[in-house]
Amino acid sequence: MSIVKWGILGASNFALDKMGPAIHAAKGAELVALGTSSAAKAAPFQAFAPGMRVHENYEDLLSDPDIDAIYIPLPNHLHVEWSIKALEAGKAVLCEKPVGMNTAEIDRLIAARDASGLLCAEAYMIVHHPQWQRAQALLKEGAIGELRHVNAAFSFFNDDMGNIRNQAQAGGGGLRDIGVYVMGAARFATGQEPLRLDYARAEMDQGIDLFADMGFAFEGFSYQAFTSIRMAPRQEVHFHGEQAVMSLTCPFNAGIFDQAEIHISRPDQSVTIERFPRVNQYVLQVEAFGRSLKEGAPYDWTLEDARGTQAMMDQVFAAV
Known part of the structure; x- marks a missing residue:
């Protein structure tokens, strides 16, 4: 499998502790860029991925021609907005859960995925374990x-x-x-x-x-x-x-x-x-995403799967 070159949109603690190292460790993956305006937040990422570029804003990260896939660990309410922007920039997307705030948002993202023809999925790592x-x-x-x-x-x-x-x-x-x-x-x-x-x-x-x-x-x-x-x-x-x-x-x-x-x-x-x-389920998730992106292998957690969970959640919120 050819190498999937990854960019991370935002220097969250979870990205630093779990998904950044997982991308770095995964077979067929390379962490090439990070989007953050904070040099202090970028430094610990560069400690384990010294060749990684740092873009001071998210738009520059999305326009980086060397990136194949974007991992999005932003706060929940920003997931759909930036996933759509990444798809429109021609990047495959792995977005943290919950990928949307409600099913209507996920429907928008599914439509954007279909229009782009690119892989877009929720980072629901347990299904890869x-x-x-x-x-x-x-x-x-x-x-x-x-x-x-x-x-x-x-x-x-x-x-x-x-x-x-x-x-x-x-x-x-x-x-x-x-x-x-x-x-x-x-x-x-x-x-x-x-x-x-x-x-x-x-x-x-x-x-x-x-x-x-x-x-x-x-x-x-x-x-x-x-x-x-x-x-x-x-x-x-x-x-x-x-x-x-x-x-x-x-x-x-x-x-x-x-x-x-x-x-x-x-x-x-x-x-x-x-x-x-x-077993590191985050590494397995990155490798599964790479196989799907580069080889067309089935991915075990589609946006439609994420929507089904969100539909349950929407019912609970409506009832409480």
Whole structure:
């Protein structure tokens, strides 16, 4: 595969800690440019990618002829605007989640993608991790019998009002930050879309959800999940079947929160454990994007997939 040359639009902490190093480490990828007006923010990127150019404004980054793909880690409310600008500049786009603030925004982005003929996707890294690909396969082969219920939890504590997760105008709140995981993961693993929203409640403060609890009905199984940005860290997903329970102990921040594992627990008290150590899902995401861009390989999380999760989120917001 030929090299995909990447530019990063904005020097966010997440780009510095996770995606910048992932692009640098990925096979078939090269981090060639960063858009930021801050030399201080650019310096730590240049420490691991010394040949990287720095553009002082985003427009110059998008007009750089040496860039094939743009990674966008901007605040949530800017995702669609700058993704469309990047597509119009002839660049493929990998944009952080949530890619849009609502389904109407994602529809605009889908239209821009189709008009450009370029690859544009949400950076939903978990679908590239072998833990989730294995969970999907186990459900398809009936490893737990007929699926009857899914429940998921994702929480962490953040009361820093200077953080964009706590700023309504930047698209903050728990649902947009981590709700995409508890909702999208169930859809990815089961291949199903919800039939209806059964209930939703949320604790709101200054325009953002600090806690949200929701239930949906799917064909053949029920679903319950909660998210919080004011609770102790927790993440897990359980698929409860007629014959066994499949649990993912570290479903979202694999290798960071804990080691990624799949446990299948059966009525005879036997437990099968599969472990996935030393896997960097951000690197896998970059490599998958490169294969799709350069070789036309299918990409595991399309904008339409992201829209399905956003449709669930829109229903929850409308109900609380």
